[in-house]
Amino acid sequence: MAEKPGFSTASIHAGYDPDSHLGPINIPIYASTTFAQNGLNELRGGYEYSRVANPTVASLERTIAALEGAKHSVVFSSGMAATDTVLRILLRPGDHLVLGNDAYGGTWRLIDTVFGAWGVEYTVVDTTDVAAVEAAINERTKLIWLETPSNPFLNITDIAEVAKVKGQATLVVDNTFATPYLQQPLELGADVIVHSSTKYLGGHSDVVGGAVVCNDDALDEELRFYQGGVGAIASPFDAYLTARGIKTLAVRMEQHSTNAEKIAALLDASEHVKEVHYPGLSTHPGHAVAARQMRRFGGMVSVSFHTEQAAREFCTSTELICLAESLGGVESLVEHPASMTHQSAAGSQLEVPRELVRISVGIEDAHDLEADVARALQALS
Incomplete structure (x- = not known):
């Protein structure tokens, strides 16, 4: 297909081509924890152990990246696992972040308790007021966390305008409510997108998951290190259910x-x-x-x-x-x-x-x- 496919076409086809052996239309659930090798550390298809990488999970990652117009997507076992991983990578003790005053309670609790105990400081602002966001940024600000629409007040923040004032801080947008169908934050100047794929991406209240999307090669490498090293990876069955849900997004x-x-x-x-x-x-x-x-x-x-x-x-x-x-x-x-x-x-x-x-x-x-x-x-x- 020479031209870029439409959204619905990408939802159904991006990330997976039927293999040449049996040709299953849907990505198989690769339930194996480990994969046979041709020799010592000679991997047959790039997979060795499912905590590190799995074909079903990798297919879902490619699909989400395609829908967000991104180079990279890394999926996790929950939206909070995705959130925690982003915060772990981008923040260190003594750093500062800007958080919206209408953020999801679980996100605030993680930042306030776990990262607060680690020495991370934060400022709560009305992110719909771009001037207030800019005023809250200081020399230690490493991250700006946006939800738009926000949870639960459905406030709307102008992503492009915040991107103009973010300076050296990383702009992270929780795109769970909007989904890539309604909004694509990377095109508007965001650096990182976070999803709770439990919600609209899965769409059927039967699977828990999360995803982090970006265009940064170095960040993607770190995300994958944490994904496998910490172990908060989606199971093949969960990845399959999420991919199936995305087809009708x-x-x-x-x-x-x-x-x-x-x-x-x-x-x-x-x-x-x-x-x-x-x-x-x-x-x-x-x-x-x-x-x-x-x-x-x-x-x-x-x-x-x-x-x-x-x-x-x-x-x-x-x-x-x-x-x-x-x-x-x-x-x-x-x-x-x-x-x-x-x-x-x-x-x-x-x-x-x-x-x-x-x-x-x-x-x-x-x-x-x-x-x-x-x-x-x-x-x-």
């Missing part, structure tokens, strides 16, 4: 986005709702930036109710939308971040208001989701 993200737009509009019209946080709404402060740097606005919707009681009642009143943590699967989920995914941030600068609810809008029929949300809102009357 484009069509899923389109439906996620379409459904989320309808749910956001429904919530925005309700008297029970104080504010809807969805970048697809023209009233969202990051709408213009999101429209510029994203293909569509994604499947996540957060909503502030007038009281914590209303937020909790809404979470327990939906029937089709399941009360559960995580996000990005084909099924719709609702949660109360302050007491679930972000409870570790309680009392910190990243504490989540208790009247906030986060909805991962799935790909069910939109009218069924709208009816379920309407019933839950009516229960608040």
Whole structure:
């Protein structure tokens, strides 16, 4: 294929060609822990031990790299393992990083407790304010960590503008919410991309994983050293499930986005709702930036109710939308971040208001989701 393939074509075909022996259309699950060698350290196909490298895992890495328009992708056993590895490589005791004030609670907890004990310092800022990001950077700043859209408020940061002011710091973007279908941070000036592939990449709530994407050869070499040396590598079966999920990423993200737009509009019209946080709404402060740097606005919707009681009642009143943590699967989920995914941030600068609810809008029929949300809102009357 002479021309660069489209996104959906790459999702299905990039990273794997059917082998000439049996020609399986899908990448096989290479469940072997070790591989026969032709002689002493004479590898047959470049593989020796699956903690270091595995053909199924390598195929997934090539696919993710292709979708992000990158040279390199390294996959891990979870999104947090990917996050930890990036931080370990890029930071040393005494270094400083800039972190958004609306970051995932698990990311903040890792930075605050594990890396804080190691002597790493951090400054929390509103990354949607590029001037504030620039002001927070000092001579010891080695890393800027962005989430856009952020978790759980769905704030939008202008990646290209932050890239202009980052100086010598490495700009890392957590692209989990957007996925490479909606947003490609490397093209906007980011240095590193992190994914929790547990979410939209896998897409079916049946596999845990993570990925780090970059164009830097030296960083890729370090990532692979840590991947095998520490051992937080994805299993062949997990890699297979993630690769299978990616094949439908484009069509899923389109439906996620379409459904989320309808749910956001429904919530925005309700008297029970104080504010809807969805970048697809023209009233969202990051709408213009999101429209510029994203293909569509994604499947996540957060909503502030007038009281914590209303937020909790809404979470327990939906029937089709399941009360559960995580996000990005084909099924719709609702949660109360302050007491679930972000409870570790309680009392910190990243504490989540208790009247906030986060909805991962799935790909069910939109009218069924709208009816379920309407019933839950009516229960608040």
